[in-house]
Amino acid sequence: MLIRPGLRRIVAPLGERFVAMYLLEGSERALLFDTGITASVEETLLPHLAEIGFDLARLHWVISSHCDFDHTGGNAAIVAAAPHVELLAGELDVPLTEDLEVLIEQRYGEFRHSDGFDDPPETTAYIREAAAVAPVTRALRGGEEFDLGDRVIRVLHTPGHSDGHLALWDERNAALIIGDATLGTTVPTASGDPAFPPTYRDTDPYLATIELFRGYDAELLLTAHYPVYEDAEVGRFLDASAEYIATIDAAITDALEPEGMTTLELIHRVAARLGPWGPAAAEYLIFPMTGNLERMTARGTVCVGTRDGLRTWARA
Template sequence: MAPDADPDTTIEATQLTPGIHRVETITDGKIHGYHVLEGATGPILVDPGYVDAPTTVYEPFLVDLGWSLADVSLAVVTHSDADHFGGNHELREHSPGVTIAGHVADAPLMESVDRILEERYSQFADEHDLTYEQKVYDWLTGMMGPDEPVDLRLRGGESIRVQDRQLRVLHTPGHTKGHLALYDPEYDLVIGGDAFFGRGLYDAEGEYLQPPPYYLYPEYENTIQLVASLEPDQLSFTHYDVLTGDEIDDFVAESLDFVAEIETLALEIVEDLGPVTLEEAIEAVVDRRGSFGLDADLAFPLTAHYGELVERGDLETVERDGRVAWTRP
């Protein structure tokens, strides 16, 4: 099942800088702000979006600018999540000559529904016996069209021409191994998918949807600091309003504070409970900090920090009833 656009919400388009546009809608109560670039040989999409977003979200905007989906020359997929690459197949159906590009580390997951369901959306099944409810898998699968190849593997450091200037491709791992963002140095703008998350994702009414789902640490913290070092005037991520000025500073600070808090909390839980499984750690976080909505996604940051703590020698892994657990050495 594809996401449902909220009935009272229209698609809103905003020009962020010359040649860079944000096309925003609300689906399943969640902000989706995608981006269109005016490239040298036609429009460039930053994330084709969920399964039918090319026709339901992008096409009306492109028509207003005198283009069509057939004119799209390049699609840069920021990372391997269903609501960012799920529209790859539909885009190719309407623009057979489009080049679909993604980071080399994420491209294999974007190309295969089976693989992303197994390796990303079920990554805690084997060691921790944790999976989503079936309705979540149905929702994720419904956002993805048929398998579609990724034509161009990126690594970060490339440039993309927009009008008379070049944007820089940034490798911003943490949420995924191959997450990408784009930086416009002339106008101090950073656009991307889900590079970092403050204290979590919220719906359009400000209610928690999920905690920050990063699973690579310290890469996630490094990404936050990289973007902060650019001192952008505007920050446009998919599931948040466009941020400017002090809003960016606050969002960066919230993101870093959450990282520090969850690492401290992860250690405290091991100290208090002894050998602790991932399921027990999630329950303990919710008991101490309250619900984040989809609390199962606390598995991502918790395993990121427990893995780093094991690497540093502060913790070690043991087995309890066929599951991985963490304890002091």
């Protein structure tokens, strides 16, 4: 779908959800933001580009917003189709962008030993089957600019969901293209139903990213898994994302006990207050709740302990 001149949103299926890729095309060069999974490139992106008569020789850069498999899993497929492209990613995400096993171990398996939480085996098997990554040509830190010929696209470093998360500012189109940098109050299915919680990980950087976005006079906010937000909807989505952090803080404060609770015990106690997901999906609250708990610990309002080898949290 052509959203604005030289700015195209290409939506591919992702199970019960979808993933949006963005083609930014100028008078001389083009840039692709995210590649979804292998099927996103082979079954959606490349056929769409052929249909609109896009010459792959014009594609100079492919930027991964962040390291998650549904944003990098088509990287090998796009490199196979256009070997000349420069594959780029956020510097702090490069090791996880280039290697699925590192991603699975360090990001998706972060809570395996400390909290007793991990992806189900079938989810890990799906990741390995659906995604094929490729070596990153160059790491980005934010501040870089890409000249498409008739306009310049600026890279923003937008951590919180991941350390090296990137977004793009297309000034001519007044568009922020943000991947998963801001996640509202729930990640939706393709039909708009709640799928699972917003999985930001580091709370203060996430809030700083939201404030960074507020500083742009954006008419469009373009995400990977949500509808297109325009005009006043941009501010409402950013507000809801920030307010949800306070909602989690309040739920934690009300539920914590002096003797300490494991992260999953805490999640099970507050999940119904935080969203309408089923029990398995609700356990992915471990990402944002850990971020909030770590921040509360740093502020001295929460204490960390252990019980039977698992991390516990208690009121200070």
